Amino acid sequence: MQGTILILDGVATTRIMLKVQLSAAWYRVVQTGRLTGILQLVRKVRPDLIITSLSLPDGDARRLPQLLRPDPLLAAIPILAIVGQNDRAARLRALEAGMDEALCEPVDDRLLQARIRGLIRSGFSAEEMDLATAPVPLNGYTPQGMADPARAYVPPPTRARVVLLNRREETAQRWRTALAEECHHHRIESQLIGDMQGLFGGQEGPDAVVVELTADSDDTGLGLLADLRARGATRDIAVIAVPEPATPRLAAEALDRGAHDVLANGFDAAELGLKLDAQLRRKERSDRMRATLRNELRAAVQDSMTGLYNRRYAMPRLAEIARAAAEQGTGFAVMLADLDHFKQINDQWGHPVGDAVLIEAARRLRAALAPGDLIARMGGEEFLIALPRCRPEEAADLARRLCAAIQSTPFRATGADAPITITVSIGVALGGSQEGPRHPVLPCYQDQDPALALSRLIRRADRALYTAKRSGRNQVMLAHPAAA
Structure with a gap:
């Protein structure tokens, strides 16, 4: 059925x-x-x-x-x-x-x-x-104002970009003039089919495309419909097909090729205006819901204060790094970094200043890492850092650079009447297959339970961090491979 x-x-x-x-x-x-x-x-x-x-x-x-x-x-x-x-x-x-x-x-x-x-x-x-995008009810209760009723009225964009695709310039001019009278609130443009650089090449894509179809055997309009829906730049735009002359066969095929709507009776500026507004409302609503979904997914894995990943994202990602290291026979490093005496900043200057210091510290740490490295805020003033395909000497060198990035320049924050000098302590544990006589490390995944092996690795980094704190702070401590 x-x-x-x-x-x-x-x-x-x-x-x-x-x-x-x-x-x-x-x-x-x-x-x-x-x-x-x-x-x-x-x-x-x-x-x-x-x-x-x-x-x-x-x-x-x-x-x-x-x-x-x-x-x-x-x-x-x-x-x-x-x-x-x-x-x-x-x-x-x-x-x-x-x-x-x-x-x-x-x-x-x-x-x-x-x-x-x-x-x-x-x-x-x-x-x-x-x-x-619907909010998840808590014990059967959905907070008021959060629900977004399906198909609730959303006005179309006040200045949508609508591109008419025609085979001949005289048809394009006639359509553009007639539609501009019906849709004076939109920006109506036209292009000839075959010259698609302006449609696909620019950074700003159109909001809607109207495609002329003909019964000619060499007509490329039907193929263009599928192309529009396949390309990333035009996949989400509104697509309306106009068979000229109007034939049910051509209209039906246009719908099956991916057009959102058709003018089954041929070009009619008044009908096209109504259908454009309907499709633009649909697009506006879909765009808004996609943005909401992206924001909610981002919020689920992102620390709202610093913009770094949170623990929910970091742990599965760290497991992927460890798994890749085991499969490729490479090493990786896990670091736990903790800002020193951070509580004193909150006590002396207040939490807004402390938050500003946290945000700047996160920015400095992120800037010192390579694009493929992982950094996440684990809570409070503690950060987890993972370096894929990393040798021991590289991990130690990067950890020292992270310390320097925090200590080298005092922090300035609104609410603090003087620059704030702060340092960081870092514990480093090495996993995967590490080479070198001074740093023999057993493969992280030699345990029967990979999750347990990863937990032990993080615990080693945590103990190294604790040792760095006890040893005077503002330093890097490398975990001994035999620690468990």
Whole structure:
């Protein structure tokens, strides 16, 4: 079963014909002829798509988007309207009301099936994005203000960049002029298909692309649709295809090639304006949710104060470094660095000054490391540093440079009336396969349990740090390989 479709139509014969048509494509079909009770039915059935006629015995189906929108569980369900033959005005009214598509009777079966597939895909994408960004309830309670209802109205960008891709300059000029009158709030540009450097080459990609398709055998528009969705620079932009002349076959193929929407009846500036705004709202919402998801993932592994990784990220990453060393027969180093007498800074100057010192200390430590090295704040004023493919003499030399980076220049912070001199103590433990007579180190993964071996290595670094503290601070101590 491909999904569930709810048919909303007051004419029984129309419902039956649609049911036969959709059932043959392995959709589960539910029918109703009235708006009354529609919310209860939709909540019960949870359809993947609603197909409706505009005129119903008990009201106007254009109310349907407004009825569903307040409920986050229902708002992501796409709605496809069927309007009368060649009824352009009704089609535009349906789109203005918030319906996702409006097709004129008689509906070509191939186009209908392609549009259904595309709309269901968009509905699934919205639901998956909502699940990915929804706050996790705590004991059944979701903090108010955190939930982001699905398909909540998001205005399109006030100054979106829309690029028209045409085969001929005269067509491009005609489309650009007509669309600019409908979408004066957007920046309308045009390019000829075949000259894509301006589309793919610039740093700022377009927000939406409108692609002209023709029935010519040498037309490259269909191939371009797949290319747009495959490239990283254009994967997330809104893509609308316009078959010229309008043919159901070309429109259906465009949808299956990756277009988010089509103008099945050919170029119409008013319809294109409405569909552009709808797709730009979708893009704006998707972009916002992706950004939220990225920020939440970053927050889960990043220390909010210093911007370094936290323990949650550091421990699995350290295990990867150790595993790679064991597989490649190389060595690695683990360091624990702790700022000396840090409590005195908080006691003398206050926690805001202490926080500023921590942030600057983290910056200095990070700047002294190579891009592939790991540094994480483990808590308080303690940092974990891991150096992949590192020999003992390299680890000792880098640890001394880290000490110098902290001590060499006094720290200045708002709230402290004098520069603050601070030092750091570092304990170093070596793992993996180390060469050299003065530093024989057993492979970290010789233990049966790799996690236990890594835990012992960190404990060795911690003991070396403790020894450095007891020995006067502001120094590096290398753990003895036999320590356990």
